[in-house]
Amino acid sequence: MKPLFLLITLSLSLALRAAEPGFPKFASASVNPLATEAAVKAYQKGGNAVDAAVATGLTLGVVDGHNSGIGGGCFFVIRAADGSITCIDGREIAPSKAHRDMYIIQGKVDDEASKTGALAPGIPGALRAYELALKKHGKLKLADLLLPAAEIAEKGFPIDEVYERKLAATAEKLRKFPASAAVFFKADGSPLKKGDILVQKDLAKTYRAIAEHGTAWFYEGEYAQKVEAWMKENGGIMTAADIAGYKAIEREPVKGKYRGYDIVAMPPPSSGGVHVAQILQVMEHFPISKLSDAQRVHVITEAMKLAFADRAYWLGDPDFAKVPRGLVDLGYAKDLAAKIDLSKTTNVPSHNMPPHWEGDIFGKHTTFTCSADAEGNWVTLNQTINTAFGCKVIVPGTGVLLNDEMDDFSVQPGVPNAFKLIGAEANAVAAGKRPLSSMSPTIILKDGQPVLCTGAAGGPTIITQALLLISNVLDRGLEPNAALKQPRFHQQWAPDELKIEKAFGEQTLEDLEKLGHKLDKVTTFGACQAITWDAERKLLVPAHDPRVPGKADGQ
Structure with missing residues (x-):
């Protein structure tokens, strides 16, 4: 791992109702x-x-x-x-x-x-x-x-x-x-x-x-x-x-938007910040909270696939490679969302072209x-x-x-x-260069105040674990520990398969196969942590992943 x-x-300051300690x-x-x-x-x-x-x-x-x-x-x-x-x-x-x-x-x-x-x-x-x-x-x-x-x-x-x-x-x-x-x-x-x-x-x-x-x-x-x-x-x-x-x-942070919240995350050579923001901004064009499990997994999976195709081509150390800021452009997210077909999987042969890719790039040494x-x-x-x-x-x-x-x-x-x-x-390897990473330390703010932060372990699934936690809290209104108990899934474009926890149940898995997804069914994967702010009780609410040993505590 x-x-x-x-x-x-x-x-400070998460306006979520939490009954958790x-x-x-x-x-x-x-x-x-x-x-x-x-x-x-x-x-x-x-x-x-x-x-x-x-x-x-x-x-x-x-x-x-x-x-x-x-x-x-x-x-x-x-x-x-x-x-x-x-x-x-x-x-x-x-x-x-x-x-x-x-x-x-x-x-x-x-x-x-x-x-x-x-x-x-x-x-x-x-x-x-x-x-x-x-x-x-x-x-x-x-x-x-x-x-x-x-x-x-x-x-x-x-x-x-x-x-x-x-x-x-x-x-x-x-x-x-x-x-x-x-x-x-x-x-x-x-x-x-x-x-x-x-x-x-x-x-x-x-x-x-x-x-x-x-x-x-x-x-x-x-x-x-x-x-x-x-x-x-x-x-x-x-x-x-x-x-x-x-x-x-x-370095200067990656900044994105999602349903009225501000996303602040790590810039390249982390690919996590870019693609957590990118995928969430694609998801915003769909009523995630109103979809069935299979529909929700399908939409988010297709967004993951588009983002990881971009990752494979565009991402690297910004001191050596031109990494376009347009990857987190809201207009680009809208264009990618339009490529998603709700009735079936869509082939993604290669990366897409974000706006101003030639010149608007993440800065060096930021x-x-x-x-x-x-x-x-x-x-x-x-x-x-x-x-x-x-x-x-x-x-x-x-x-x-x-x-x-x-x-x-x-x-x-x-x-x-x-x-x-x-x-x-x-x-590519070069002397003095920093390799690309999937690490995705992320903070979510509302009206300038932090309301949620998260991150994970588990290779490229770090990106998808973080965005699923964010979506489960913001879209579905789940408390942080409850959000971490939800079954997970991951698609990274290559190989073209959907890694998915069996806890979704046979019906959802069958529905996803009918939509064209090739499933890699697993019992469990990943390790994610989070903290939220309960504004009503004025308490910080920490949560650790039930899939692994761990502890959430405080004063």
């Missing part, structure tokens, strides 16, 4: 109870939602490390108490020796090299992004948030069923790397099971070193030197200079968890190391799992990645 953990820090001062939700508890403790120390988000992120890197950690990257969307919006890009970057054809080995594409081992990681950005978020909007120091997470890593914690499942699925690859095997396997060579205590002493030492010496220890000091030495011994290309040169940057506080700070944080356990490598002596984010590039245009996504030249 891709990224991540979902951390949302929310605040809420909190007057602060709320947080994540995929692990220890991470949510870290958020609450950060707030109790005098922190705000931003501090809580970082605390959750750092703790998830310990207790949910198969999804995210300081060896990976992240995106922040922050609506601060003063009303300002900050988008922080902590996405990984391709090393300086990376190039378009680096995965063509002996004349053939080696797509495993972008997923496992020394050629798979990008330069990690999570720590730099945490640091920037705290500097702009936090109240606590990074060390205040690192040390409690270090203690959990050192003492250990019992792994849950999700951790056990991910570990079992990747055991053979993890065994190839001694430092990884030493952490995740028992003395008899078998992987840890649910309830076994996972102790990560080297990771604890790394966290404490960063707390004492600052992020320079990681980016410019001992950590970077250890990574470079390992890369040289194992055929990698990342250098200490690459790591030292990493910068987290601020696990998901959530938390919120009564001051008005809302923070959505998506972070990841990509596939389970990233590239499977722990550099000896560091405890840090490296990401495999190079697989989020198009290793060659048209070649599917681990999530069956394909891309074009806009997302």
Whole structure:
């Protein structure tokens, strides 16, 4: 499962009636109870939602490390108490020796090299992004948030069923790397099971070193030197200079409209913000709340298909590719909506052409968890190391799992990645470039005040999970926990199939097949979190996905 953990820090003002438990001062939700508890403790120390988000992120890197950690990257969307919006890009970057054809080995594409081992990681950005978020909007120091997470890593914690499942699925690859095997396997060579205590002493030492010496220890000091030495011994290309040169940057948010609400989301290299807004704006041309289940799924699926076709062609790092702002143009959404036939599926052979695609582009350098506080700070944080356990490598002596984010590039245009996504030249590998991401941290506002925030984990399904949560709350009037219990579906254009949870029931599934959809029926997928504001009770209402272990809590 891709990224991540979902951390949302929310605040203030959702005009939705919720009977679900809420909190007057602060709320947080994540995929692990220890991470949510870290958020609450950060707030109790005098922190705000931003501090809580970082605390959750750092703790998830310990207790949910198969999804995210300081060896990976992240995106922040922050609506601060003063009303300002900050988008922080902590996405990984391709090393300086990376190039378009680096995965063509002996004349053939080696797509495993972008997923496992020394050629798979990008330069990690999570720590730099945490640091920037705290500097702009936090109240606590990074060390205040690192040390409690270090203690959990050192003492250990019992792994849950999700951790056990991910570990079992990747055991053979993890065994190839001694430092990884030493952490995740028992003395008899078998992987840890649910309830076994996972102790990560080297990771604890790394966290404490960063707390004492600052992020320079990681980016410019001992950590970077250890990574470079390992890369040289194992055929990698990342250098200490690459790591030292990493910068987290601020970007202008994606802004969209949906039924009188304002959408604020992460811009490219996140594709999530663009396409959550794009799909919702297409959906606005249909009476979603009045449709039958099959009709509703059909319309939204067709909108997903159109958006993912655009994603495959247009989306990439805006510092390298011209990504049109017209993808979220309301007129373009109307044109796409007109292509949807209510009586049958429509073939989508390729991308469409948004308005002003030649010149009006997104500017250069401009696990998901959530938390919120009564001051008005809302923070959505998506972070990841990509596939389970990233590239499977722990550099000896560091405890840090490296990401495999190079697989989020198009290793060659048209070649599917681990999530069956394909891309074009806009997302081709290049030195210093950030790979395209599906992470979709999103905040919804009404009359300038935040009312809902959400995000998810699960590769490209992150986009569709987020928009379905938004639609279930805004279109169907569901409370956040009830909205997360609704069955899900996902269509990403290629492959042309509708991934759909069986909980919809046989009749709806049959009706969709009659409309022409090829179904991939699954029991469950994804992991989404959300927070809403109950204006009547003046409470923040956090919600975590019932499909995975997690916790929603507050003060």
